[in-house]
Amino acid sequence: xxxxxxxxxxxxxxxxxxxxxxxxxxxxxxxxxxxxxxxxxxxxxxxxxxxxxxxxxxxxxxxxxxxxxxxxxxxxxxxxxxxxxxxxxxxxxxxxxxxxxxxxxxxxxxxxxxxxxxxxxxxxxxxxxxxxxxxxxxxxxxxxxxxxxxxxxxxxxxxxxxxxxxxxxxxxxxxxxxxxxxxxxxxxxxxxxxxxxxxxxxxxxxxxxxxxxxxxxxxxxxxxxxxxxxxxxxxxxxxxxxxxxxxxxxxxxxxxxxxxxxxxxxxxxxxxxxxxxxxxxxxxxxxxxxxxxxxxxxxxxxxxxxxxxxxxxxxxxxxxxxxxxxxxxxxxxxxxxxxxxxxxxxxxxxxxxxxxxxxxxxxxxxxxxxxxxxxxxxxxxxxxxxxxxxxxxxxxxxxxxxxxxxxxxxxxxxxxxxxxxxxxxxxxxxxxxxxxxxxxxxxxxxxxxxxxxxxxxxxxxxxxxxxxxxxxxxxxxxxxxxxxxxxxxx
Numbered sequence: 419x420x421x422x423x424x425x426x427x428x429x430x431x432x433x434x435x436x437x438x439x440x441x442x443x444x445x446x447x448x449x450x451x452x453x454x455x456x457x458x459x460x461x462x463x464x465x466x467x468x469x470x471x472x473x474x475x476x477x478x479x480x481x482x483x484x485x486x487x488x489x490x491x492x493x494x495x496x497x498x499x500x501x502x503x504x505x506x507x508x509x510x511x512x513x514x515x516x517x518x519x520x521x522x523x524x525x526x527x528x529x530x531x532x533x534x535x536x537x538x539x540x541x542x543x544x545x546x547x548x549x550x551x552x553x554x555x556x557x558x559x560x561x562x563x564x565x566x567x568x569x570x571x572x573x574x575x576x577x578x579x580x581x582x583x584x585x586x587x588x589x590x591x592x593x594x595x596x597x598x599x600x601x602x603x604x605x606x607x608x609x610x611x612x613x614x615x616x617x618x619x620x621x622x623x624x625x626x627x628x629x630x631x632x633x634x635x636x637x638x639x640x641x642x643x644x645x646x647x648x649x650x651x652x653x654x655x656x657x658x659x660x661x662x663x664x665x666x667x668x669x670x671x672x673x674x675x676x677x678x679x680x681x682x683x684x685x686x687x688x689x690x691x692x693x694x695x696x697x698x699x700x701x702x703x704x705x706x707x708x709x710x711x712x713x714x715x716x717x718x719x720x721x722x723x724x725x726x727x728x729x730x731x732x733x734x735x736x737x738x739x740x741x742x743x744x745x746x747x748x749x750x751x752x753x754x755x756x757x758x759x760x761x762x763x764x765x766x767x768x769x770x771x772x773x774x775x776x777x778x779x780x781x782x783x784x785x786x787x788x789x790x791x792x793x794x795x796x797x798x799x800x801x802x803x804x805x806x807x808x809x810x811x812x813x814x815x816x817x818x819x820x821x822x823x824x825x826x827x828x829x830x831x832x833x834x835x836x837x838x839x840x841x842x843x844x845x846x847x848x849x850x851x852x853x854x855x856x857x858x859x860x861x862x863x864x865x866x867x868x869x870x871x872x873x874x875x876x877x878x879x880x881x882x883x884x885x886x887x888x889x890x891x892x893x894x895x896x897x898x899x900x901x902x903x904x905x906x907x908x
Contacts, residue, residue: 420458421613422606423451426597430459430569433595434530439566441556441592445578446599447720448671449635452571453536455599460569465514465531466507470540470572472671479541479548500551507533508559511566530565538570539577549581553588561592574672576716600721601632603786605899610634615642620897621874622646624835628778629654631742636661647763654747657756665747672720678704678713683722683739687748690777691807691816692726692738729806729820730861740785742778749774779835780818783872786896790831790872791821793895800824808856815856828865829889830854833872840873847882872896 420427426444433440444452457464468486471478476499483503484496491510497503511531535541535552542548560566572578582589583596602610604620607627611618618626625646630636630653639660640649653661669676685702686693693701695710704710714737717723722741727733739745750765765771783790784803791797801823808815821829832850834840842850854867868888877883877890 419613420454421609422602423455423599426455426599427459429595429597430456433567434460434463434532437564438594439560439563440530440568440594441560441589442567442569442595442597443578443582443593444569444571444597444599445575445583446573447575447601447633447722448573448668449633450573450599450601451634452573452599454634456534456536456569456571460532460534460567463530463532463567464534465511467534468536468541470535470537472537472540474540474543476543476546479543479546500546500548501554504551504555504559508555515565530567533566533568535568535570536572538572538582539574540572542577542581550588553585553592556592557588575720576673576712579719602634602637603632604782604897607632607637608897610637611640614638614640616640616644617642618646620893624779624782624874624893624896625775626650628742628775628782629746630661633743636743647766648759650762651757651759654751655754655757655761656759659756661743661747662751662756665744665752668744673716678709679717679722682710682713682717682737683744684748686723686737686739687745689738691805692736694734694736696734698737726805729804729817729822733807733809740781742781745778745781746774775835779874780833783831783833783896784819787819787821789896789898790819790870790891792898793891794821794829794870794889796821796823796825806857806861808860815853815860817853817857822865826865827868828863829868829870830857831870831872835874837875839875839878840871841878842880842882842886844882847886850886 430442433442444456446452466486468483471482474482480498480500480503481496484493487493487506487510491513493506497506511533515531516529556568560568570582583593585592604623604627608620608623611623622645626637626640626649629646629650636653639653641652644652653659656662666676666680669679673679681702681704682698685698688701695714698704698714699706699710704713714723714725718725718737722739722744723737724740725735725737727735749770787803788797791799791801801821803819803821806817806820817830819831819833821831823829830853850869854869857863858867869886870889870891871877871883871887872891874893876892877887
């Protein structure tokens with residue numbers, strides 16, 4: 419059963435009822451659910467489906483293409499090349515026009531034919547001529563029809579962005595829709611677990627998310643009746659754990675030369691606040707030049723890292739890891755021998771766990787900033803979100819999430835992951851007050867500054883919290899569904 423993805427499903431369903439042919443690209447990292455989404459959205463509407471073979475030869479790819487035709491409509495022999503192959507596909511679609519198989523979406527108006535090409539990059543082998551032939555097929559055949567939907571999909575995000583989304587050749591400006599499929603948020607994660615009868619508290623779901631991230635394929639492996647610690651032990655630390663070798667598999671499946679990508683994420687995993695490009699060069703040992711720029715761009719396009727400019731804009735852009743599983747794996751699992759059940763439970767509560775969980779919860783809150791704004795009642799207020807790091811004598815001051823609002827207010831967000839209500843004591847209250855004043859002085863802001871706490875179990879109400887904290891956001895708020903975006907047009 420498909421859960422979540424309401425926005426993406428709406429985009430795909432809309433393509434079935436327009437009065438023109440549609441060329442749609444869906445891209446995103448491995449195991450994110452691209453194929454499942456497309457098959458679910460177009461169930462009963464598929465006229466032809468093809469999936470590329472990993473490292474298949476041209477002959478193997480063409481034979482696989484030939485075998486995807488129904489037996490009754492299959493050409494006698496495989497095509498000699500992709501130009502002939504797409505000519506055969508066009509003839510097949512003409513013959514089967516209006517004969518889409520029955521399915522759940524049979525009642526949809528304008529019965530279009532749907533062609534789905536999965537793992538598109540794998541079909542475009544060296545000197546295969548596939549991309550040129552596909553471009554010709556769409557331009558000379560697809561655009562002349564009004565009742566065709568062609569969906570292309572691939573996990574190699576760098577290829578999909580460079581050769582499809584930003585294509586400068588035959589596909590330039592030909593895409594009608596583009597979907598970058600992101601990991602689940604907390605709301606969708608909860609829906610997925612409930613659909614599988616996995617009953618966990620929202621605090622436990624948050625712990626699970628901080629280790630596995632929002633990758634549906636990872637999450638659906640959690641078993642009913644399993645605690646979070648048991649699930650993590652079985653998946654990540656057991657000798658036969660499914661995720662024990664996932665780190666290398668992820669990069670090997672996405673990138674031609676994954677060594678550089680692994681070196682970059684290992685370097686970034688050691689630093690909480692992120693690193694500039696020059697710092698990555700120095701610490702990773704990689705050569706300067708276009709290779710690093712390409713590596714950083716591909717990691718960003720694949721959703722493993724993000725680039726951001728500090729709030730005051732006076733520093734070079736920083737890069738930091740945003741993928742929860744990668745951060746978890748490098749911190750706790752890489753190089754570890756298989757462990758017996760109970761390993762993760764022993765780690766929980768250690769200083770290493772406390773540091774990791776605090777940082778990861780901050781990253782999680784940044785991803786759910788729309789939910790934070792909704793809880794604060796400022797969804798309709800135009801704002802800019804970012805991070806701020808002090809400089810010079812102020813270098814110890816850091817704000818991981820601030821919301822600079824058009825209504826003359828800046829929210830400084832403190833995010834705390836704790837097993838119970840969080841207490842602001844005298845020492846921490848002094849640190850907070852200093853941080854606010856340093857930020858005010860350094861940025862020269864004239865806006866009101868409101869200190870906000872985002873916590874797992876709320877704040878202990880005492881003199882310090884009442885004096886300093888203007889508002890609280892509870893963990894429950896992060897589980898709200900996607901919030902409608904305000905109209906920013908003028």
